[in-house]
Amino acid sequence: MQISTRYHDKTTIFDLSGDIDFANSxxxxxxxxxxxxxxxxxxxxxxxxxxxxxxxxxxASLVEGLKASRDCGSRFILFGLSTAARxxxxxxxxxxxxxxxxxxxxxxxS
Amino acid sequence: xxxxxTFPSRARSNDHERMPGCRGSLLLMxxxxxxxxxxxxxxxxxxxxxxxxxxxxxxxxxxxxAVDEALTNIVRxxxxxxxxxxxxxxxxxxxxxxxxxxxxGLEVLLCDRGLAVNPTxxxxxxxxxxxxxxxxxxFIRQSMDSVEFSRKGPxxxxxxxxxxxxxxxxL
Numbered sequence: 178m179q180i181s182t183r184y185h186d187k188t189t190i191f192d193l194s195g196d197i198d199f200a201n202s203x204x205x206x207x208x209x210x211x212x213x214x215x216x217x218x219x220x221x222x223x224x225x226x227x228x229x230x231x232x233x234x235x236x237a238s239l240v241e242g243l244k245a246s247r248d249c250g251s252r253f254i255l256f257g258l259s260t261a262a263r264x265x266x267x268x269x270x271x272x273x274x275x276x277x278x279x280x281x282x283x284x285x286x287s
Numbered sequence: 288x289x290x291x292x293t294f295p296s297r298a299r300s301n302d303h304e305r306m307p308g309c310r311g312s313l314l315l316m317x318x319x320x321x322x323x324x325x326x327x328x329x330x331x332x333x334x335x336x337x338x339x340x341x342x343x344x345x346x347x348x349x350x351x352x353a354v355d356e357a358l359t360n361i362v363r364x365x366x367x368x369x370x371x372x373x374x375x376x377x378x379x380x381x382x383x384x385x386x387x388x389x390x391x392g393l394e395v396l397l398c399d400r401g402l403a404v405n406p407t408x409x410x411x412x413x414x415x416x417x418x419x420x421x422x423x424x425x426f427i428r429q430s431m432d433s434v435e436f437s438r439k440g441p442x443x444x445x446x447x448x449x450x451x452x453x454x455x456x457x458l
Contacts, residue, residue, distance in 0.1 A: 269426075
């Protein structure tokens with residue numbers, strides 16, 4: 178799993194790739210929470226288009242990011258969900274809790 | 288090699304006779320240590336196995352997810368995140384009588400020698416709560432037809448079974 182970060186205006190974009198599982202979800206959690214809580218990014222966008230697999234600990238990291246962003250008054254947006262990522266968010270009934278867009282263009286325009 | 292732990296064995300008695308459905312031949316056996324870095328290796332093997340057995344793509348993903356979440360639970364709760372403890376997995380054919388027909392499937396038995404698990408604690412949390420954590424067991428139960436936990440001596444045993452729709456069966 179790899180994480181890279183881009184900055185565009187007042188938006189922080191995380192590009193995640195590979196599998197997010199119990200081995201690396203703490204790294205996702207740290208990166209996302211740091212950006213929201215320490216850097217006070219007004220909008221955090223997570224690009225999941227290169228994520229093949231995400232487990233419950235990865236979902237938990239995204240939920241923590243969402244909660245932290247709500248606490249800080251910022252927005253937390255996901256885009257590019259693979260079939261597998263969409264399935265786990267649907268199974269956990271979280272798909273409607275997150276702000277989800279098909280692609281980066283839509284996410285940035287929102 | 289003194290650090291090498293003994294991997295838990297599949298069965299020490301004829302307890303399979305008490306399990307619902309009949310057990311078939313062993314398809315695959317995997318033994319790993321409880322380091323999370325091996326989770327992706329197991330997922331790869333389970334994906335290929337379920338594809339080979341003829342499960343449709345969505346079920347291949349859900350069975351793989353169930354095994355992955357079960358392993359994560361073993362690492363976290365049974366072994367308290369210690370990375371050097373043994374986990375054994377046995378993948379067998381399974382079959383049962385269903386609506387007058389033989390339904391074939393896959394049985395996955397996961398064995399560890401960690402802390403005894405309290406079966407009453409194996410409850411998925413309500414999904415109405417929007418909070419991190421507690422989703423793994425929910426994913427397992429949603430994915431599999433049968434989820435049974437037992438403790439045999441020092442060994443925790445989690446048995447997962449998924450049956451295949453008749454038309455897809457290549458088992």
